Amino acid sequence: MPADPITHPEPWQQLSSEQVLKDRWMTLRADTCALPRGGQIGPYYVIEERDWAHSVAVTPDGQLVLVRQYRHAAGVLCTELPGGVVDDGEAPDRAAARELLEETGYASDSWQSLGSFYANPARQTNRVHVYLALGAVRVADQSPDPGEELAVLTASPRQVTDMIGAGEFSQGLHIASFYRALHHGGLPALT
Amino acid sequence: MPADPITHPEPWQQLSSEQVLKDRWMTLRADTCALPRGGQIGPYYVIEERDWAHSVAVTPDGQLVLVRQYRHAAGVLCTELPGGVVDDGEAPDRAAARELLEETGYASDSWQSLGSFYANPARQTNRVHVYLALGAVRVADQSPDPGEELAVLTASPRQVTDMIGAGEFSQGLHIASFYRALHHGGLPALT
Numbered sequence A, B: 001m002p003a004d005p006i007t008h009p010e011p012w013q014q015l016s017s018e019q020v021l022k023d024r025w026m027t028l029r030a031d032t033c034a035l036p037r038g039g040q041i042g043p044y045y046v047i048e049e050r051d052w053a054h055s056v057a058v059t060p061d062g063q064l065v066l067v068r069q070y071r072h073a074a075g076v077l078c079t080e081l082p083g084g085v086v087d088d089g090e091a092p093d094r095a096a097a098r099e100l101l102e103e104t105g106y107a108s109d110s111w112q113s114l115g116s117f118y119a120n121p122a123r124q125t126n127r128v129h130v131y132l133a134l135g136a137v138r139v140a141d142q143s144p145d146p147g148e149e150l151a152v153l154t155a156s157p158r159q160v161t162d163m164i165g166a167g168e169f170s171q172g173l174h175i176a177s178f179y180r181a182l183h184h185g186g187l188p189a190l191t
Helices: A092-104 A157-165 A172-184 B092-104 B157-166 B172-184
Strands: A013-022 A027-034 A040-047 A052-057 A064-071 A076-080 A083-085 A110-118 A127-134 A151-155 B013-022 B027-034 B040-047 B052-057 B064-071 B076-080 B083-085 B110-118 B127-134 B151-155
Touching (some): A013 B013, A052 A064, A052 A092, A052 A172, A064 A092, A064 A157, A083 A092, A092 A110, A092 A127, A110 A172, A110 B172, A127 A172, A151 A157, A157 A172, A157 B110, A172 B110, A172 B172, B013 B040, B052 B064, B052 B092, B052 B172, B064 B092, B083 B092, B092 B127, B127 B172, B151 B157, B157 B172
Parallel strands (some): A052 A127, B052 B127
Antiparallel strands (some): A013 A027, A027 A040, A052 A083, A064 A151, A110 A127, B013 B027, B027 B040, B064 B076, B110 B127
């Protein structure tokens, strides 16, 4: 018998939670939850992540500041936006500016929030905060974290859309942030 | 002393790998890798995920078919695209059509690939495959997986961009897929 159409899905009720792994790199727990229409689900794995921040940084001549780095899980080189983890107690916009400077040596005096979204709300707790930084100029050398190897490059918005189509700018969450900036009207048109 | 600028980041060399967790819900391993400029990194956690597929399904009158469901890690209700896991041995376009039918009862005879991107290539192995399905019509009742509670709704592309701005359509990877379809030209313009 088909179920009645659902118009208002309800939250699950968390019955218990067990820590599976916690170290400097990952916090993983296993929840057991009661489902709203009966029954239980468990172990339901949740990764507790700190929020992330992305910078869509635009130079005075309309080029985006990008980084290229090795991403080990997929085993690929990715061209992407500068960004990283929001440290404990740090404001997301400060994290975006800090990561931009560390990863690329660029800085900006004009920061604007483009909102936020969830990285993967089924499995991870965290949000991605997106910022538009206009008039970005190179003011320093790179100072990436130990082990972080990043190439810095610049590209026009049109080139980024081409790289998305070619699978070269291939991080899904960075694609979302780039398009957010493009639709917000803060980038040069795709001409 | 500042490092020389890096122009071609190199892959890491995997030295060893240990399985941390493997069950029906999650496969997690911890790698130890040699870094190209010296030193090692480890444990570097990798989540082995099957690929995912998203459907941007458009009805004959230009409405997108969406679902709304509870996402436990973030503890939020999300409006998002129909989609799910590509089963072992299943073609991604078949997975997209299957998930659309199961989650919403809609089907289409016109499927077109909009490419793919990585879900989170630093931590996860998998890709997201995006499809545009035109002329989508309701042909059946929903038949979601046990425990899955989904509301089905339709909205214009303009309404979806408004929902993104309002934080209601808030899954980053689904935002990427929606904008891919919008830029591909397959959706009614945002008028």
